[in-house]
Amino acid sequence: MSGYQLFYGRLKQDLRNQWKIIHSIFDWTIIVYLLIPALVFGGIMYYSWWQAPPTWLKGFSIISFAFIGFFLSWQGMIRTFMEEADQLYLLQHKQKVIQMRCLGAIYSFVLLLVKWVIVLLLLLPLTKHFNEWNVNLLITTIYYFFSLNLFISTYKQLTFRYHFWKKWLVISFAAILLGILTFLVMNQSSVIVLPLLASVLCIFSIRQLYIYQRQYRTFSTDVENEKMKKVKLSSFILTINPEIHMPKQKPKKRSIILWGRSERIFKSRTPVNGVTELFIKAFLREKTYIFNYIQFISLTSALIILSPIWLKWGVFIAFWFFFQEWLRLLFHELIKQNPYFVIEKEKKDYLIQAQGKCKRIFASPGIIFLFIVTSITTGIAIIF
Numbered sequence: 001m002s003g004y005q006l007f008y009g010r011l012k013q014d015l016r017n018q019w020k021i022i023h024s025i026f027d028w029t030i031i032v033y034l035l036i037p038a039l040v041f042g043g044i045m046y047y048s049w050w051q052a053p054p055t056w057l058k059g060f061s062i063i064s065f066a067f068i069g070f071f072l073s074w075q076g077m078i079r080t081f082m083e084e085a086d087q088l089y090l091l092q093h094k095q096k097v098i099q100m101r102c103l104g105a106i107y108s109f110v111l112l113l114v115k116w117v118i119v120l121l122l123l124l125p126l127t128k129h130f131n132e133w134n135v136n137l138l139i140t141t142i143y144y145f146f147s148l149n150l151f152i153s154t155y156k157q158l159t160f161r162y163h164f165w166k167k168w169l170v171i172s173f174a175a176i177l178l179g180i181l182t183f184l185v186m187n188q189s190s191v192i193v194l195p196l197l198a199s200v201l202c203i204f205s206i207r208q209l210y211i212y213q214r215q216y217r218t219f220s221t222d223v224e225n226e227k228m229k230k231v232k233l234s235s236f237i238l239t240i241n242p243e244i245h246m247p248k249q250k251p252k253k254r255s256i257i258l259w260g261r262s263e264r265i266f267k268s269r270t271p272v273n274g275v276t277e278l279f280i281k282a283f284l285r286e287k288t289y290i291f292n293y294i295q296f297i298s299l300t301s302a303l304i305i306l307s308p309i310w311l312k313w314g315v316f317i318a319f320w321f322f323f324q325e326w327l328r329l330l331f332h333e334l335i336k337q338n339p340y341f342v343i344e345k346e347k348k349d350y351l352i353q354a355q356g357k358c359k360r361i362f363a364s365p366g367i368i369f370l371f372i373v374t375s376i377t378t379g380i381a382i383i384f
Contacts, residue, residue, distance in 0.1 A: 003099025010081045010100070011107065014230065046125070053129035062132055064306045065123075066186040069141070070179060071299070072119070073149040076112050077229065078157055078209065079104040082222045094216070101213040109150065109209075116146040140194040144185070147198035148178065150205040157212055160221040164287050275335075275354035276361070282334050283362065289330065296323060297366045301373050309381045316374045320367055327359045 048054075081104045086097055120142045127133045152174075159167045185193055212218075265280060266273040283289050300319045304312050335351065 003096040004103065006096060007081060007100040007103040007107075010083075014081075017230065046122070049125035050128065053126065062186060063183070065141075066182055067302060067306050069119075069145040070148070070182050072115075073145050073152055074175075076108070076115070076149055076153045077225065078108045078153050078212075079229065080213070080222045080226060082219065082226050084223055086223075087219060097216065098214050102210075105209045105213045108153070112146060112149050112153065116142050116149070119145075136191050140191050140198070141186070144194045144198040144201075147201040147205070148182070151201040152178070154205045154208045154212070157218075160225055161218060168291075271350040272354045272357060275351060276357050279331060279334055279354070279358045280361065283330070292326075293362070293366070296326070297369060300370055304370065304374050305377050309378055312374050312378055312381075316370055319370060323366060324359055324363050327362055328355065331355045331358055 045054075080101050082097075082101070120138065123138060123142075124135075127135050127138055155174075156171070159170050162170065181197075185197060216222075265277045296319070300315065304315050307315055331354075
């Protein structure tokens with residue numbers, strides 16, 4: 001079996017699994033009553049963009065589009081299609097596995113290209129109505145963000161083997177530098193600077209791809225990332241569906257930062273306080289929950305800052321409801337991990353009271369912070 005056949009077989013199996021997940025969601029009722037009307041409405045709206053500019057985009061500037069493009073540039077990863085069994089296969093057929101990894105990188109490259117071509121087609125009607133946009137500038141801008149997306153996805157592979165804090169610091173520092181660079185080049189809106197910088201990013205990305213995919217020292221982290229990628233869609237579906245639960249399998253470890261000895265938070269030992277304490281400790285000991293919490297608040301803050309006045313409070317209200325719903329689903333997720341609470345969930349009112357208390361504890365700081373951000377930015381926009 002050649003490296004191409006190995007790659008094609010795993011790609012085919014991966015696509016088949018993803019299709020099964022999607023097919024399990026889109027039954028005939030969703031297709032008829034939601035998907036088809038959404039496609040028809042989207043087509044009508046896209047056609048209307050060619051005739052007249054959408055009114056809700058009149059307050060947006062190039063910097064606002066740059067922020068959205070910068071956010072999209074962080075979405076995506078380079079696939080290697082590695083599996084645990086390849087550790088033995090590597091000893092005899094190293095060249096075939098390297099060939100499969102290179103084909104996986106090319107596949108990821110094509111996916112990123114398709115994503116930005118779709119963005120280009122969606123934004124193309126706007127070049128007819130906005131003076132600051134033209135076709136050449138739009139194409140060079142999309143080319144820059146595609147190159148930035150490829151650059152981030154490529155070099156992000158190097159951080160997978162770092163521990164959490166080192167990885168967080170490296171990514172944060174890179175995000176700040178790349179954000180400043182993007183702001184500077186987009187503020188100039190030069191059809192010369194953008195493609196030159198994009199070409200440089202592409203060259204560095206392709207070079208790093210060639211080096212990384214032809215080595216196998218990062219075998220373990222590559223296998224773990226492939227596992228996460230394969231279950232990403234199904235995990236998202238299981239997260240938003242409170243009726244389905246998938247227990248997480250992870251090694252037990254002690255927290256070195258908070259409650260390493262599991263000390264009590266509340267002096268009063270009541271059922272409500274007990275469940276609330278359980279949720280607080282479980283939340284703060286899981287880095288994924290903390291990262292998602294910070295990400296929700298930071299992205300919403302940036303969106304509020306960049307939005308026009310009439311949209312700022314709409315974003316804030318939408319965040320209010322979405323954030324509390326996310327905390328509610330997270331509370332049920334943690335409760336389902338305890339067999340006793342699964343049995344008692346329908347009988348005890350203290351779980352409902354604890355849920356409300358947990359939502360107030362974690363939602364209040366984020367909502368208050370975003371309320372201050374919305375009020376300040378609204379006042380500045382009115383004055384200036």
